[in-house]
């Protein structure tokens with residue numbers, strides 16, 4: 001039986017996009033090559049901006065309850081003395097901290113939520129090829145027992161990670177570079193005078209050690225700047241001996257290693273596919289982009305990709321979307337993912353500059369407060385925006401004052417109060433009730449219309465992903481008509497097939 005959407009890969013990006021689709025009432029099928037879930041810590045940081053998406057999808061509470069809450073990002077010297085500290089307080093959102101939990105646990109929570117919609121991940125099933133046809137896609141499925149099947153769907157989401165079969169079918173590659181050097185990541189238990197309310201980058205002349213708390217008294221660690229001897233040592237000794245030796249060389253006796261649950265060497269990349277969509281195929285997460293883990297944004301941006309696409313595919317599947325709506329996915333996410341690469345690249349450079357400073361003894365001057373505030377918002381992924389998207393717009397009458405109102409394409413700060421899967425129009429001030437009634441009549445179940453009286457006269461269109469789609473100031477007859485016309489550029493009030 002053909003389904004509406006096929007998802008290849010049940011990593012965080014595939015699972016979350018499937019939840020978003022199911023939440024919007026789309027039939028979805030998810031296949032995963034690995035027969036069993038993994039138990040590796042991998043990506044551990046969930047950013048405050050992503051918590052908003054997770055909350056809307058009904059998993060925020062589970063993530064908050066399962067995770068450590070990290071309120072600071074610190075730079076320490078090898079004696080564990082604080083050199084500088086980034087405080088997430090004042091970031092400007094409901095949760096001013098990062099959540100830290102192992103990736104396997106995040107995936108478990110997402111899988112459970114998907115199950116609540118009746119969607120079970122089909123494990124041990126590999127997508128061997130993806131082919132687009134005139135009105136859909138065909139995915140060849142291969143099982144471990146040698147049986148095969150050709151699955152059909154209207155669209156395919158490629159969420160198979162860096163070696164995506166969907167991206168290969170689009171003849172695209174992850175263009176960019178690999179950062180120099182090899183690092184080691186581990187899920188460890190350590191002793192030392194390390195605060196558990198934040199992550200710490202410990203910079204020594206011999207290289208860095210990153211340690212960030214995980215639940216159950218564990219830590220995720222990255223150890224970098226491995227020298228030739230250390231690279232040669234990888235895999236020769238037990239992970240416990242290797243990590244203990246690497247830590248000792250950088251931190252002396254200030255941190256003692258007790259246990260290693262999982263460890264792996266890795267390289268870091270900054271890479272982006274030229275296209276994220278084409279002929280009914282979409283690339284999400286690592287299939288479309290790779291960023292330095294110093295940003296802690298790779299997994300997060302895959303979830304933002306899924307959030308951006310879910311409501312658009314749902315409207316398209318129901319015949320309510322013009323072509324511009326699905327086309328906007330690539331435009332919006334390429335620009336947002338490029339920003340992720342920039343921010344994580346900056347943090348990657350800062351970490352290496354801290355090691356260089358430990359070597360030379362020259363400490364850079366602290367950045368000005370406005371730069372620190374911008375960095376906090378960027379680190380929390382609260383600065384994701386689609387301001388240059390063709391899908392957002394505004395009408396501001398000559399002489400009208402839009403100061404203080406969120407602009408087109410930015411995250412609506414009170415977006416969490418707008419539950420459900422619809423667009424919302426918020427009419428502020430003395431907007432005429434007749435206009436609200438006309439909007440309700442035209443847009444029916446697709447758009448909720450609410451009137452808030454005690455505010456600057458204006459109207460905001462909030463998209464189902466919580467971003468401002470249109471701003472009209474004031475909300476007079478011309479402003480409302482402009483908003484209505486904007487909606488009509490991509491949405492059909494009655495379905496067209």
Ligand SMILES: Cc1cc2nc3c(=O)[nH]c(=O)nc-3n(C[C@H](O)[C@H](O)[C@H](O)COP(=O)(O)OP(=O)(O)OC[C@H]3O[C@@H](n4cnc5c(N)ncnc54)[C@H](O)[C@@H]3O)c2cc1C
Nearest residue numbers: 009011012013033043044045127160161285286298299300
């Ligand atoms: C050391 C390290 C630390 C990191 N820390 C962070 C962090 O703190 N925060 C953060 O946001 N990001 C972090 N990242 C990045 C993060 O790990 C990735 O961005 C994230 O895992 C991407 O998720 P994904 O679902 O796109 O891909 P993946 O996690 O790679 O999942 C892809 C899935 O698809 C399956 N698959 C592949 N091909 C097929 C096929 N043909 N058929 C069926 N199934 C298939 C795979 O088995 C896999 O399960 C880190 C990365 C590294 C290396």
